[in-house]
Amino acid sequence: MVAAVASGQGKTTVTAALARSLVRAGQRVRVFKCGPDFIDPMLLERACGAPVHTLDLWMAGLDECRRRLADAAREADVVLVEGVMGLYDGTPSAADLARTFDIPVLAVIDAAAMAQTAGAVAQGLRDYGPVHLAGVVANRVASTGHAQMIAASLRDIPLFGTLPRQPEALPERHLGLVLPGELPRLDALLDELADALQLDERAWQALPLLLPLLLPNALPAPISAPLLAGRTIAVARDAAFAFLYPANLDTLRALGAQLAFFSPLADEGVPTGADAVYLPGGYPELHAAALSGAAGWQASIAAAFSAGLPILAECGGMMALADELTDPDGRRWPMAGLLPGVVRMQARLAGLGPQALDTEAGPLRGHTFHYSRLETPLAPAGHTVRHPAGTPGEAVYRHGSLTASYFHGYFASNPAATAALFTPVAP
Structure with a gap:
């Protein structure tokens, strides 16, 4: 170490x-x-x-x-x-x-x-x-x-x-x-x-050659049920949406999902045939002009939202779905407009630390780290819980088929809870 x-x-x-x-x-x-x-x-x-x-x-x-x-x-x-x-x-x-x-x-x-x-x-x-x-x-x-x-x-x-x-x-x-x-x-x-x-x-x-108690004959399988079998998840991945744990992608694949990557920055739309969309965090504030002008991307995510596809937007992903984003230089840019409200960058750290999202399948653990604030008329559907303090953490918004928060989930901590985020809710 x-x-x-x-x-x-x-x-x-x-x-x-x-x-x-x-x-x-x-x-x-x-x-x-x-x-x-x-x-x-x-x-x-x-x-x-x-x-x-x-x-x-x-x-x-x-x-x-x-x-x-x-x-x-x-x-x-x-x-x-x-x-x-x-x-x-x-x-x-x-x-x-x-x-x-x-x-x-x-x-x-x-x-x-x-x-x-x-x-x-x-x-x-x-x-x-x-x-x-x-x-x-x-x-x-x-x-x-x-x-x-x-x-x-x-x-x-x-x-x-x-x-x-x-x-x-x-x-x-x-x-x-x-x-x-x-x-x-x-x-x-x-x-x-x-x-x-x-x-x-x-x-x-x-240095000693170390093989401590790491190599048992059979480690337990982390995932036993392919809860996302047959489903395709569209994953945004480019310089604006780059904050992806490799373990998150491993978990989605282990749950049976097929992954289709696309670049909103390149004005690529949500891939045809996708059953759900994952918008991870990143640096949308540094690419606000390109995202604001990406009409194809904006139309495709709006269509996915209208069709009721589950959309998970974490931190930067959520910022890109707001009505407007104010970048670090104070310039205001229209965003995709799926989440009512505006995002404002600030010099002061707005959130940091480990947190967990309580779900019906148990806690999904993760963390938060951001320098922006979302101002929205929506009431939060709930809040994460800070570790180890146990106090309320980031707001979690549910708007139609969209789940959005500054919280970054670590999917391997609860695969069942992860699968639920990408599964349509029965009417």
Whole structure:
């Protein structure tokens, strides 16, 4: 596990550099992301060449995490897990995940403004839990002498590797890193990071070969009934609708659904023959002009709504269905108009954290993370529940065949509840 004392220390950069370095050395690498994140996994997928799944003991659940790790351990030489925020942040935290599966931790320390204090930080990260701290990767190291001071301060903790200050960083925006498709030099940048990563081969070889209780002869099947057999679900997927857990698509397919992808940004309509529509989150506010002018897309989603097709719109998907969207520059754009109301972007974070949607089939777990607000005359049909506080979370709107909310569901947490969202309600 690649973890740190806080966000912004360089976890994603180090994980991507390590993954790309190992892949170039001929290793089969699988990478996971701890916590509910969409953008880091896209970048890490480019670094390792394989889908990056979520590990979260609450949202995904213990069995799902064990199953995913078992599958990766069967097919890969190296499994990396990028932590979330600080090592001990959250309920559950990355440290909880590391202890549950006895995963060694590499602590990334941004050493740009420190030297010997790195040892105190590393020992605190190790002992507070404690966790099995295998070593430290020092980021933004200025020189060989700087690295030597850090190494001496660590005492009995190995300096696993160093990464010097980089002339080009991974760019960010309000919801995290820029999408990989927007970075024409991404592969070159990943190769440069891999070249710059100085890894202590002896420390790497000293890591134990871990096959903890991950490989029982038969793990329970996550889905037993094909509740969506024979149904085709149209899934929006482009730069405006990019926040898709790979596990969500896996769950829909395991439920028996056929998936048909389309791009509203390219003015592609809902595919013919679709029985339901899934509009995931993303960055509609950055593509408001294109979505506003996409007459074909707007007509097709209106027709699907009029025909009573179940439509699930999460966060950015919901924003694109409102009457109007005010973008970050204050410009107002007409949207598809299926959901009465207007969406306004704001500089201040409007929602963040794990939540669950109560359904007749039990809770569907997930999270929320957004910088906009919906102003609508509709009364919510209900609210999600914040974890662990138990207080009301995001509003959930039901308007005709449309279910819309800022809530992002993790479908594998409750396949039966997921199937119900894409099944027409009897009149």
